[in-house]
Amino acid sequence: KKIRIVSLFFTVAGDVNITLYDGGSALSGPMDFGAASEPRGMVVPFPYSPLELSEGAAFGIKLSAAVQVSGTACYYYQ
Numbered sequence: 001k002k003i004r005i006v007s008l009f010f011t012v013a014g015d016v017n018i019t020l021y022d023g024g025s026a027l028s029g030p031m032d033f034g035a036a037s038e039p040r041g042m043v044v045p046f047p048y049s050p051l052e053l054s055e056g057a058a059f060g061i062k063l064s065a066a067v068q069v070s071g072t073a074c075y076y077y078q
Contacts, residue, residue, distance in 0.1 A: 001077045003059055004050035010071025011041035017064035023057030030064065041071070050075075 012018075015038075017030035032038050053059055063069060 002055050003053040003057070003075050004078055005046060005053070005059065005073055005075045006050045007043075007045045007074045008051075008071070009041065009043040010069050013068035013070075015065065016067040016069065018069070019062045021058075021060030021062060022053045023060070025054070025057075027051070034067065 010018075012034040015033075015035040017032055018028075019030050020027040031042070033042070034040055059073065059075070061069070
C-alpha cells in the first residue's frame, strides 16, 4: 500500500526549518518558517493529484529546532 496525502496544513510557534520526507528520501528542501518576514504556517491542498509516497514508506517531517508545530495531514492508503 501507498500513503496518498490529499492536504497538509500546519502552523509554527517559532523559527524553524521544515523538511518533508517519503521514508528516508526528502520530498522538499528545508522550508523556512516563523522568523521575521517568514510565513507562520502553510496550507497545501492536492485537489487533482494527491502527493503519493513510495510503497510501504512512512511520511516524515523533520524540524531544525525544538519548536511546536501544529496541524494535520489528510491522507488515505491505497
